[in-house]
Amino acid sequence: MQQFTDRQIEIMEAATNRISKFGIQNLTIKTLAEDIGLSEPALYRHFKSKNEILWSLLEYFKTEMRNRIQSLPFKTSDSEATKLRAIFNSQLQTFVNKPAIVSVIFAESIFHYEENLSNKVAEIMDMMQDFVKANIKRGQELEQYNNLIGASTLTTIIIGGMRMTVLKWKLSGHKSNLIKDGKAVLEGILKMIEK
Amino acid sequence: MQQFTDRQIEIMEAATNRISKFGIQNLTIKTLAEDIGLSEPALYRHFKSKNEILWSLLEYFKTEMRNRIQSLPFKTSDSEATKLRAIFNSQLQTFVNKPAIVSVIFAESIFHYEENLSNKVAEIMDMMQDFVKANIKRGQELEQYNNLIGASTLTTIIIGGMRMTVLKWKLSGHKSNLIKDGKAVLEGILKMIEK
DNA sequence: CAAGTTAGTTAGCGTTCACTTACAAAAGTA
DNA sequence: TACTTTTGTAAGTGAACGCTAACTAACTTG
Structure with a gap:
């Protein structure tokens, strides 16, 4: 019971790579078809529109x-x-294994004009937020974390700090050490909130 | 000694508003000209290309x-x-006075395909980073802040937390209280690092 | 007041976009 | 083997894109 066919996944991954390398502006049905080695209409055998390709890609990653x-x-x-x-x-x-994903997931604004796409990006962000917030709340209840800051604000700081680290990694052309820098940020925050 | 003419500023502000409301995809010479009430070629009297409009807009804000x-x-x-x-x-x-600016400044990825534009966005981010990092370093040297975390990591956390707050405000349709939430994040972090 | 400049117009250029039509080969199935 | 479904193709659609050519009215200046 697979949600997507092999060809669909191939198309979604090619689209992700295109966006990562050359930006959303460069993702056209033509360039995408060339990347895979198919004609343009062939793509429409697997997705009914360009929008659906992007939506599926976000759903797949979510x-x-x-x-x-x-x-x-x-x-x-x-x-x-x-x-x-x-x-x-x-x-x-x-992210390190598939850097292209970052360009799609962290780019709220690129889908600004297509409501269903920006909603999907928001869903992914919310999901991550919920995981972190639940962790903070339990940690504070169990008195493993201190109560200097409310759970909501703390979640914003943690996710914000991590996103910023990922953004810097992306802007460095993936040359900075994401794992190390990400750990430094998380350990730094934990050092300040752990009892 | 003004860097830009009134008309140029009018065009840049209209462009910023377009991007904020409908995304970069909707910013075309045609829609921009209509917003101002001019013909398309008239815009080319004031800027030599669309790219130059965007570049100037970033330079202006910087x-x-x-x-x-x-x-x-x-x-x-x-x-x-x-x-x-x-x-x-x-x-x-x-940001509160001119919410449209946020869409342009915080959108690294929308200009991914135009090197001179993404460089300008990076410059703006670097500038903010330098202001914060310098503050942290002085604070740690003067022993007003503790030394639990290095200045670089702390800068990432602070800027990241603030950016995240701004992003949430934008995604809420400017309905959340940016000033209040931003203060909460900053005060939270200061509470953890102030001696 | 003649000459030049500034800031605007209408019309349209070449190109690219997402998407469609009509057809064909292959693969699965009876 | 005959039929159906799947997956592909070449060729082309109308709409939208950034930008330009050619022209003009209003202002500025020696």
Whole structure:
């Protein structure tokens, strides 16, 4: 029971790579078809519009992300900080393995003009936010984190700090060390909030 | 000695508003000309290309931002935290007064395909980063801030947290309280680093 | 007041866009 | 083997794009 065919996945990955390398402006049906080695109408055999390609691509990553995070092997003895480290580590590893994804996921504004696309991007952001906020709340209730800052604000700071790190990595042409820099940010924040 | 003519500023502001409301995809010479009530070729009397309109717009804001921050009325008795509050307060106020700017400044990816434009956006980000990093370093040297985290990482966290707050405000359709939320983030971080 | 400049117009250029039509080869199935 | 479905193609559509050519009215200046 697969949600997408092999060809569809091939198209979505080619689209992601195009966007990552040359920006959304350069993603046209023509360039996309050339990347895969097909004609333009062939793409319309697999998706009914360009919009649907982008929507599917976001949906595909959203599902992958939720499954991956939800199946992280947590032990009941793990502290909330340990869990948070695991979540972000998994996320950063995914970005390093497939840097092109970042260009799509972190670009709220590129889909500004297409409501269903910007909604999908917002959904992905919200999901990550919910994971982090739940962690903070449990950590504060269990008194593993201090209560200097409210859970909402703290979530904003953590996600903001991580996003900023990813953005810098992207702007450096993936030459900075994302895993190391991301860890530094998370450990820094944890150092300030762990009891 | 003005860098831009009135008409040029009118065009740049109209462009900013277009991008903010409908995204970069909807900014065409035609829509822009209609917004101002001129014909398309008239725009080419004031800028030699669409690219130059966007570049000028970024340059215009960059200059405004540097002048504004550099002329903040600091007293020698002000603590570094006080200065940092003033910098961000000034920045957030600017965004509230002209929300359209945010769409342009915070959108690294929309100009991905035009090197001179993405460079300008990077310049603006670097400038803000330098202001914050300098503040953190002085604060740590003067022992007003603790040394739990290095200045670079801390700068990433602060800028990241603020950017995230602005992004949320934008995604809420400017309905959240940017000033209040921004203050909460900054005060939260200061609470953790102030000695 | 003649000459030049500034700031605007209408009309249209060549190109690219997402998408469609009509047809053909291959693959699966009876 | 005959029929159907799937997956591909070449050729072309109308609309939209950035930008230009050719022209003009109003102002400025020696």
